[in-house]
Amino acid sequence: RVRAEPVDASHCEREPIHIPGSIQPNAVMLAADAETLHVLAYSANIEEIVDPQDPPLAGRPLDDVLPRDFVEAIRARLTAGTLENGQSARRRLTLAGRAAPYYAVAHAHAGRVIVELELEPESADDFPTASQVDTELAVGRLRAAETLVEAARIAALEIRALTGFEAVLVYRFDADWNGEAVAEDKVPGWSRSLLGLRFPASDIPAQARALYTRAKNRFVIDRDSVPVGLVAAPGAGNGPIDLTFAQHRTLSPIHLEYQRNLGVNGSMSISIMVEGRLWGLMIGHHRRPHYVTPETRSAATVLTDAFAMRVQEIESRRLWEERQAHLAVESRLVRELTRSDDFVAALTAGNATLLDLFSATGAGIAAGERVTLIGRSPPADMVGRIAAWLRDRLPAGETQYSSSSFTAEYPEAAPYREIASGLLAAFVDESRENLLLWFRPEVPSTVTWGGDPRKPVLAGSGPVALLPRRSFERWVEERTGFAADWAEWQVHLAGSLAEAVEGVVLRQRRKIDELTS
Numbered sequence: 400r401v402r403a404e405p406v407d408a409s410h411c412e413r414e415p416i417h418i419p420g421s422i423q424p425n426a427v428m429l430a431a432d433a434e435t436l437h438v439l440a441y442s443a444n445i446e447e448i449v450d451p452q453d454p455p456l457a458g459r460p461l462d463d464v465l466p467r468d469f470v471e472a473i474r475a476r477l478t479a480g481t482l483e484n485g486q487s488a489r490r491r492l493t494l495a496g497r498a499a500p501y502y503a504v505a506h507a508h509a510g511r512v513i514v515e516l517e518l519e520p521e522s523a524d525d526f527p528t529a530s531q532v533d534t535e536l537a538v539g540r541l542r543a544a545e546t547l548v549e550a551a552r553i554a555a556l557e558i559r560a561l562t563g564f565e566a567v568l569v570y571r572f573d574a575d576w577n578g579e580a581v582a583e584d585k586v587p588g589w590s591r592s593l594l595g596l597r598f599p600a601s602d603i604p605a606q607a608r609a610l611y612t613r614a615k616n617r618f619v620i621d622r623d624s625v626p627v628g629l630v631a632a633p634g635a636g637n638g639p640i641d642l643t644f645a646q647h648r649t650l651s652p653i654h655l656e657y658q659r660n661l662g663v664n665g666s667m668s669i670s671i672m673v674e675g676r677l678w679g680l681m682i683g684h685h686r687r688p689h690y691v692t693p694e695t696r697s698a699a700t701v702l703t704d705a706f707a708m709r710v711q712e713i714e715s716r717r718l719w720e721e722r723q724a725h726l727a728v729e730s731r732l733v734r735e736l737t738r739s740d741d742f743v744a745a746l747t748a749g750n751a752t753l754l755d756l757f758s759a760t761g762a763g764i765a766a767g768e769r770v771t772l773i774g775r776s777p778p779a780d781m782v783g784r785i786a787a788w789l790r791d792r793l794p795a796g797e798t799q800y801s802s803s804s805f806t807a808e809y810p811e812a813a814p815y816r817e818i819a820s821g822l823l824a825a826f827v828d829e830s831r832e833n834l835l836l837w838f839r840p841e842v843p844s845t846v847t848w849g850g851d852p853r854k855p856v857l858a859g860s861g862p863v864a865l866l867p868r869r870s871f872e873r874w875v876e877e878r879t880g881f882a883a884d885w886a887e888w889q890v891h892l893a894g895s896l897a898e899a900v901e902g903v904v905l906r907q908r909r910k911i912d913e914l915t916s
């Protein structure tokens with residue numbers, strides 16, 4: 400059945416998940432032209448809301464099916480421009496000849512108005528017990544959290560209590576879009592734990608991350624339910640319906656297979672947005688199908704946003720404090736520079752030195768052939784060779800270099816991996832004579848992946864050509880030769896310090912010229 404051959408994970412990025420052509424079966428969908436509000440397409444289960452003997456729906460105005468005042472509300476929101484980009488009109492309504500109330504959500508996207516009508520399931524089996532969570536209290540607890548991990552723990556706990564999932568995970572992306580479960584709250588009866596595990600970027604491919612950056616949340620009631628196809632009225636320009644913002648979009652079959660391998664049936668993911676970037680996902684897992692009411696879904700989204708804001712506060716405060724401390728060091732260094740005739744001494748021997756910056760453990764200056772070092776750095780001859788390598792390697796016009804795995808790029812320095820896996824360097828002048836360097840030690844680490852990250856995708860046979868890996872067994876990677884990452888602002892600050900040095904060096908040269916002329 401399955402050839403267990405790893406294939407290139409970039410295939411995953413090509414699945415057009417915004418136009419699956421189907422929805423989950425607990426809703427009925429209507430798509431209308433956003434100009435005329437005439438029906439262009441509908442889901443194949445339309446007979447749940449219209450009778451078979453009614454005239455065909457295609458081409459008819461939306462208010463033939465939906466209450467007139469709701470259609471008026473849609474029209475007003477369209478005119479006001481408040482029905483797009485994740486905004487929607489919602490209401491509970493009854494339809495002609497149907498007893499049960501529907502929960503209706505309408506939004507506009509890509510030239511269409513999409514209306515989803517959701518019938519709440521009768522079975523209370525997996526209904527969250529009318530939520531015991533006071534969202535105001537929960538937000539208060541989040542705002543009081545002092546650290547990121549604490550805030551994540553609170554968020555997982557509160558959102559699980561709210562939604563009734565058996566497990567809720569806070570999943571955080573790293574700079575390369577790999578991710579890690581940084582908090583987990585789950586029922587005691589589920590022994591599986593994903594806490595602390597890493598997952599490769601291809602588990603949530605680029606087009607999915609782009610979609611999640613725009614559309615806030617996804618809920619799957621039943622992984623194994625049969626999707627309901629969309630039926631489009633024939634006609635020019637009536638291409639596939641873009642379901643980017645649809646609540647009931649069916650998720651990628653490859654991802655559903657992944658969920659099966661994880662032992663998950665009902666699921667949720669809510670985007671955690673920090674400073675406009677997809678920071679992570681609030682993930683819900685249930686071993687059986689799981690339904691969450693529309694009100695609870697939006698409460699979970701609000702709580703996730705509250706968590707995102709707290710993350711933003713905690714991260715920006717930390718960054719601010721760190722930067723303030725660095726700016727203070729920088730101005731002391733600049734003061735010493737201006738007082739001194741010897742810029743090397745000013746930066747390496749005073750009260751404040753290069754070592755007070757960037758949590759480096761070694762630092763130095765290569766001024767032509769003369770190398771001066773402080774802290775734990777490779778020996779002077781090696782640093783001289785590193786400087787020569789950088790003079791060759793950096794493209795014209797670039798004056799800075801930073802890497803957290805520098806010895807992989809310059810293997811000659813590999814013997815000094817333990818003290819110099821990280822290198823930040825800035826040339827003082829365009830002639831590249833003088834160079835400031837900072838070293839960071841290797842951070843020996845083991846990374847525990849949820850499955851072998853080198854083989855995230857398998858080749859399938861039959862209709863599904865790609866399959867996610869089947870094993871989520873812990874897979875331990877020993878990482879060697881990596882230091883902590885240099886932040887962008889640190890690279891900038893190194894550059895501005897180098898510029899300040901350049902001014903001093905020029906002044907000293909002029910002085911020497913005056914004395915000698």
Ligand code: BLA
Pocket residue numbers: 408410411412414416568570578580593598601602603604607617618649650651653654657666667668680682855856857865866867868
């Ligand atoms: C989507 N993959 C996802 C989503 C998650 C993950 C959370 C979001 C969908 C949702 O709302 O459920 C992955 N789930 C995880 C991870 C954990 C978890 C890492 O619980 C760990 C805690 N996925 C693969 C491979 C492919 C792939 C090999 O592993 C492609 C060949 C594809 N994943 C894939 C696609 C989507 C996805 C296409 C988008 C699903 C959609 O929104 O339609």
